[in-house]
Amino acid sequence: MVVKTITDIQLASWHVYESYTGPLGAQTLTNILGSHYGPGIESSENNGWGQWHRADSEGIGMDRTVATGTGFVGQYPSAVQSLYESTRTTPDDLLLFFHHVPYSYVLRSGKTVIQHIYDSHYEGAEQAEEFVRQWKSLRSLVDNDRYTFWSKRVSLSSSDRAEIRTLSWVSPFALRS
Numbered sequence: 094m095v096v097k098t099i100t101d102i103q104l105a106s107w108h109v110y111e112s113y114t115g116p117l118g119a120q121t122l123t124n125i126l127g128s129h130y131g132p133g134i135e136s137s138e139n140n141g142w143g144q145w146h147r148a149d150s151e152g153i154g155m156d157r158t159v160a161t162g163t164g165f166v167g168q169y170p171s172a173v174q175s176l177y178e179s180t181r182t183t184p185d186d187l188l189l190f191f192h193h194v195p196y197s198y199v200l201r202s203g204k205t206v207i208q209h210i211y212d213s214h215y216e217g218a219e220q221a222e223e224f225v226r227q228w229k230s231l232r233s234l235v236d237n238d239r240y241t242f243w244s245k246r247v248s249l250s251s252s253d254r255a256e257i258r259t260l261s262w263v264s265p266f267a268l269r270s
Contacts, residue, residue, distance in 0.1 A: 098227050099231075101227070102227055105220070109220045109221050111217075112213040117154075117185060117209060117210070118186060118189045119146045119153060119190070151195060152193055152194050153196065153210075154188065154192050154194050156192060157190070157191045157192075158191065162193075165191075177191045185202070185209075188200070224247070
């Protein structure tokens with residue numbers, strides 16, 4: 094039961110983490126100079142590397158196209174370039190990695206970008222809380238030192254998820270022009 098539970102958590106955790114920290118390819122909306130769990134949008138924009146999500150009052154996403162952006166898409170073979178150069182052909186899960194789009198941009202799901210961000214933050218945080226419940230179910234099956242060590246990490250990431258889920262960090266950032 095221990096191996097299965099931990100394996101299940103590990104196999105699902107990246108997708109869940111991405112859903113509440115960097116949906117649609119926005120990458121880490123977390124404090125990349127710290128724990129990588131709690132919100133810290135400014136750390137991923139103003140860190141000297143300058144490559145992340147470019148959220149402003151108009152929209153979100155990094156324009157990496159050859160036509161109007163950084164040209165990053167140009168490094169790929171022509172078939173791949175043509176896929177990522179246009180918002181019409183870029184898969185939604187990578188949209189904000191390759192394009193800066195308005196918050197009102199409609200995804201293939203029918204949701205707007207901003208609605209997807211809100212929904213994925215809540216859904217991801219809820220899914221991550223399930224990981225906490227699964228870990229706690231192992232209490233009697235894991236040695237005390239290991240259980241205590243990982244419980245502290247789970248508690249830290251849980252409080253960071255709660256802060257991310259409030260989305261209080263979105264408004265001031267998205268209102269910048």
